[in-house]
Amino acid sequence: MITLLPLIVPVVGAALAALAGARRGAVTLVALLSTLVAFVAALLLPGAAAIDAPWLPGVGVSFALDPGGAASVLVVVVALVMVPTALFAALSVEERPGRFVAWLLLAQAGLAGIFMARDMVLFYVFWEGTLIPSLLLLGAYGLEKRRAATLKYLTYAVGGSFVMLVSILAVKALSGAATFHVEDLVMAARGLPAGTQAWLFAGLALGMVVKVPLWPLHSWLVDLNEQNHPSGAADVLGTLYKVGAYGFFAWAIPVLPLGAERLAPLFIALGAFTAVYGAVVATSQTHLKRLLAYASLSHMGIVAVGVFGLHVAGLNGAIYFLAAQMLSTGGLFIVTGMLHARRRSFDVDAYGGIAKSAPALAALSLFLVFAFIGVPGLSNFPGEFLALLGAFQTSPFAAVVATLAVIGAGVYGVNVYQRLFQGPAVAEARDLGPVELYVLVPFVAGVLWLGVVPAPQLERIEAQSQVAVLQLADAGDDPRADGGDLVPGPEPELAIGGAR
Amino acid sequence: MSVPSEYFVALSAVLFGLGAVGVVTRRSAILVFLSIELMLNAANLAIVAYARQWTVTGGGHALEGQGAVFIVLAVAAAEVAVGLGILVAIFRHRVTTDVDQLAEVRA
Amino acid sequence: MTETASGAAQLVALAPLVALVGALVNGLFGRGIREPASGVIASAAVAVGFVLSLVAFVAYPGEADGFRFVFAEFLRAGSLAVDLGFLIDQLSLVMALVITGVGFLIHVYSVGYMRGDPGHARYFAQLNLFVAAMLVLVLADSLPLMFVGWEGVGVCSFLLIGFWYQHRQNADAARKAFIVNRIGDVGFLIAMFLTFKVFGSLDLATVTSAAPGIAYGAPALTAIGLLLLLAAAGKSAQLPLQLWLPDAMAGPTPVSALIHAATMVTAGVYLVARTGDVFAQAPAAAATVAWVGVLTALVAAVAAFAQTDIKRILAYSTISQVGFMVAAVGAGAYWAGIFHVVTHAFFKALLFLGAGSVIHALGGEQDVRRMGGLGRRMRVTGTTSLVATLAIAGVPLLSGFFSKDAILHGTLTSQLVADAGGPFLFALLLLTAVLTAAYMFRWYYLVFAGEERLTAEAAAKVHESPAVMTVPLVVLAVGSVLAGYLGVQEFLGRNLIAEWLSPVLASVPFDHLSVGAEWALIVGSALAAAVGLGVGYWLYAVDKGRTVKRLEQAPVAALARSGMGFDAAAQAVFVRPGENVAEGLALLDRDVLDRGLAAPVTAVPRLARLAALWQSGYVRLYALAMLIGAAAVTAVALLAGVSR
Amino acid sequence: MIGFLIVAALAIAGGVLVVAARQPVHAALALVGTLIAVAVAYVMLDAHFLAAIQVIVYAGAIMVLFLFVIMLLNVERQPPAARWGWLRPTAYGVGLLGVVAVAGTALMERRPAPDQATVDAVLQGGSPERIGTVLFSEYLLAFHLVAVLLLTGVIAAVSLVQRPGEGRGAEALPVAALAEPGPREGEPA
């Protein structure tokens, strides 16, 4: 039952929020209560029981949810992020806040489903179902170019995911698996030859790459963030919804290990390139949200590098990074919303030296920026570090390239902070109000939590990444399953290319 | 030695083809319709021809064909009723049976 | 590893926490804390840390090779296990003592220095945070945790350099420091990745104990060494990443003293010493380290001559002195490097604090050309600065002499770098020692001696600093004199520091010098100081700068003023092309990639219009389409039938 | 065989006229001819009852209805094709292709014709009795459905033509239509 709560509570909340409509007080109350309840429910997940009920038995689809593994981390983080986000949205969306919050909450339920689903079609259901709220948020509440952005988002997302759907169906059909349950697929797909696996993997990857996102299929993200509602709450959702890497982690790689090995060089290269590309482009941006978009693209590149290193540390780290960046990136998007509320602009040049008039805002922003750029002790570091470390064990070159993004992160992170908050005080801005402070505190708390005590979460993630690792080990029986080889192994790129 | 049934079928094919060509080439709706009647007749001829052929396996198959022809005839009659009805109803407003005038909804 | 080590030694593990608590108190409740309470809280936190370190130091069984204190698990992935754990051993204790000891004095000093600044609480919070991070750095039992402290001190450095952020150049300096440090951090990160690949662990103890088992000169070890060197170069301002340190003087002077002189910039030295076992097996890497150190020392010393800012001179001096240390650890004389860290912490902190005292007295004046003769009006500052100057110059019997001599000795006798030009290392360092004495004389003379060149308003304000500032000066001066006796060369007495550190440091074979040679070395070292001071005296006190004025016209002088042109080169080679690439990529992303990907998508509607065009509206054409469809099927049927 | 050829020639000639005759009435009359020729073919194929039905119902009743409507609506001579010169040859070409294919298939898979004795024995000349038997046994459901179909057809036709308020005679309508030049219902004014 607890397993279902992260799905049910937000849906109920969404219904209530929609009913509350324009009554801001009621909407705020609903937003706060439902997200808090969902958060508490999410905290209880690790002990909850898995669910496996028939759903469409004739086709082999079951309603299978497992709250363990990476889900127990990701769902909790999503629930945590949604508490301040929904609250902030309820307070700062001028028109029809009820509907805005309702869509946010619906998406929250969808995200929980994505992470918990253990049936591949069910996974797809949540994956795709979450798209609609985020599309509607963009289209109905965005800025003036929102329709073009929506269309682009739709085309990218659906174009990718529909092909993914065919691949999902084909995996079962070609492997002869009895159902779409992950266990069945993993067992049955082992019999598929590497070539078939590679094609199927490529099909899955098309959908997932779009939502990682990786270069060159990333431009929807930039437009999405630029055109979303200025509060930034919708961008937080956009951040949470970058679930492509999770798709690779939980589905594509364990189910199609040979395909993964064959295509890993391509995707790890794309990931490394994306990491550097995003960081470099971010340094030249003056639009706050575009900057964050590119910067977060860079993060996703590192996540992809971690995943496609196909090493246990990299897989753990990538997923941890995925969870962690939800907090830092989400928090920064909320900060942009707060800035916009003060000076009605996302242009960096409209600001300057406002640390003097708004010291608390400056301090918390700086904190989040440091978390964002991966300063150790804060949320992003453990994931980033492990992702790169893991990838390095198998693909040193890609990992080294991706690591260079760390420099770019330093540049854009510090740059944007200084241009906003430091220098001569050319602009005034009021400091954080009490509610705004409460909105940012969960982000800060989360950033510290994930930054200082990552081990429990990492262990839970590893429980799931072991599936992938075991499959990879069986498929390729090379020492990648465990990083503890003392002697440098054979040239890893060759090992990947030489998958049988 | 009687004429092979297939010769009749070939004749029916020719008639059917003529009917089909008529559907495409005739502009008056009523003539289009006439061509369709020709096609139905061709089909009937084929059935009758094969009905004789299927006497080789006994009565069931052969008579099944001739019965079917009877039914197709009825179908043709019903179609005529409805078709001419539509034709007349439309002619009231259009004063033409030119099917090329029926192209306002397109693309 | 003695797990049952004395409980008291573990107390040092609490030191970072205490500092962190201090930082939190000032940081969260800063608005409610007045002066000098903020400074007192911060100083007390560091004082407690010092006491804890001292207790631990005293309680530590000297023969032990360290033990761990684990708070919690940190990172877990596969076979990788990193704890939030401290490695308490001889080396980390020495470093902790220096950090908390010198740190405490600088905190106290800051109470006076920062009086009246509206951001005092923020200042002390950040300073405490720095101490905490620095302690984590030196106490960490694994490379990742060390990296936590490593980046932590970088962040604090960034915050404190840009403390007065409303001035654009301060903020710029902070950014520069951060970004250049990040380049070094990349080296650190990749070094860790490689370390894990080679050793299967990131535990310092595991790595250092496993390193000797790996083939001497293995490429992987060399690579790790070079990457660690990159990290060290970033943090310790070594070539070619030294360019951030002079700019970092934009921060408050006590910050320069603590972070950019006494502690943080020596982290690189600590890192190399800590991983000495790797370098001991990787002679190429070790030699590179040594050469980087030597060249840095030389280049920075030259640059120091041309500076006119009281703090920038010291900054280049710091770079140069850290170069000495790096050369030492590169040559395998780890204890000598650490020894110099300790002595340098005293006299360089003292120099900076003295400079701060002067700046404070002059109301913010930093140009040595508008100083002079201040020693007469600021007796304590002048005297203590003189002690420090003599110490850094390497005048015998003062601390700098001993540590510098140890370094020279080490580079000359190390077998690790003998094949890589060991004697040249020695010679260049000796030359640098001469230069050091000379430019330090210049510094002292221009500020404290000679004629007064003060502006009128500055002259009116000049006063000796309050006791809260001068007492730390005196204490540091005492340290600057005495610290050297910890490391007296063995043939003269007990080398306390070398003995203390020997259980934890890598052992590198050294040539054994005869007593005569030892003496010759000592004399040479002393002579270097003497020559340097003499040259300085002649140039500035006797010649009254006339020769210097002529020399200033030479191109090399301009080069030296600009820090040997590294800044311009970096601008031209990295910064501006980088910016252009970023702009270009952004344009490409928006205008080319985006449109290019959109092209096939926008082609779809065109195709669609074609599909709709077929829908002509004409019944006869529809019928024709049907006919064609049916006829095609029949034709296929016939063909298939015939071919069968 | 000669009989078949004559019948075939007549039927095809009628068919060609249906497709090609300028005058709609001529086309309809040509179809009558074809229908009668087909009826003769039915006789040759031992389907006497069907031949009778063909002549009486089809050539008689249905074609009369057609002719009546053609007269009623005063369908004009088909004007020469103003456009789509390619349409006619294409249609003929495609039609020919289909004819060749179907006829070819039929002839290719030709089976020997049953001897007349068998045919007579089984079909008994396609007598009404035999047809009736099959209609009320095998085609019982179909026979009922034919009833439903005819009912449906009648209702459908009547409902469209005979509407309250529009009950004027068809011949009066052209005038009415011409007297109504304004925008028609359903078009934006």
Add this chain to the structure above:
Amino acid sequence: MSFPPALDIDWAHLAPALALLGTATIGLLLALFQRDSRLTAAVSLLGLATSFAFNLSLFLGDAGSGASFGLRYLADVPALAFNFVVIVGTALAVLVSYDQVGRMEMDHPEYYPLVLLSALGAMVMAAAGDLVTLLLGLEVLSLPVYVLSAWRTGARQSEEAGMKYFLLGAFGSAILVYGAALLYGASGSFVYADVVAALAGGGPLTLATLGAALVLAGLGFKAALVPFHQWAPDVYTGAPTPVVTYMSVVVKAAAFAALVRIAATVAPEVAPWLQTALAVSVAATLLVGNLAALVQRGVKRMLAYSAVAHAGYVGLAVLAPGHGGLEAAVWYLTAYTLMNAGAFAVLSLIVDRNDRGDDVERFAGLGQTRPGLALALTVFLLSLGGIPPLAGFAGKVMVFQAAIEAGYLWLALLGILTSVVALVYYFRVVAAMYFRRPEYEAPAFRSTATDVAIAAALAGTVLLGVLPGWWHDAIRGAQTVMGF
């Protein structure tokens, strides 16, 4: 076969159809005395309910004994399942028509009886076990629809639709009849089971293939498969919206009911290239339907093309009868009926009394002015686009799964790629409703009956989407299908 054959007459199998026939008759009689067609509508609904009840009892009963009339009427699981689809689709159309026939000035007493007779034809088609019954069902289905398309005499678009539909429909029927003739020639029977038996015994294969091909072409016309589809967009555009509501779902369902039966029985016995030809047709249908829909401005016409496209999706299932395609087709058509009828029901409220004004612009701001309507249409369109967790998604999964298992991976890929296009044009309407401000006055027409239809379709679309399993399980009894 002995002659005359022993007949296994079971009128009970015809009960659902007979209920419709009876209701139609009552409706006609009522029309003699009563001018208000609403009463007829109510009676029709009652009749549909009765039919539903009969069908349900048959469905829950022993479906294995569904054959009667010498295998010419097969009241088996798929047929009964299709009956449900027909009944539901017809009921929705009746509800939509309830207020609309008066508003659109097409309130003639024969309207509902004709709809019911047509539905009867659909049921016959679904259950037909031979080509003659099939032809009769087809005609009973079609003749009323031809007339209903032209129902608004005087409205040029409606006239044009009726005439086009009739001419092309008759042409299509003629092709079908000729195909039946050839098939008879090849096998000596019109009954599928006998055809299969004869061909399995080595009949003239090419002739049979040809016959089957022409039969499929004739049915492909009704199902609107390329290249026999061109009538559909024009007729759907021109015919009165309530009528389109009916025919876009029921005619299609009936055509596919017949198609899938032939595909499962006769088609495997003839030359395999026929399957390939069908696949090509399906591929073309997917492409043409979805692409042409993309460039439409009128929502009605867009939905018309989308209906063509959906024929392609069901076509995927028809290609894979042995791999779950049968139940996939039934299921998909169930979902399609609900969502498409729902969409047309909403559309009927938007268009003006002249059945015009369906431009996308008219939908601008509907999310504000008529939020309920907008929400419903959004759900229908997203479901048509295959977005989970709505019915259309589960249907797509089944259909694609069947196609892939039958080896048509390329077709599934093509289908999914065109689905992307589909989603774009569906979403354009959603975008107009929610992302734009109102540009026209909000549509003022309100109808409780239509609202009921919309609500029912909405509930069905969502419920079927969220809980797809029960209905799929119910129709999986198709293994016991007659003649299979």
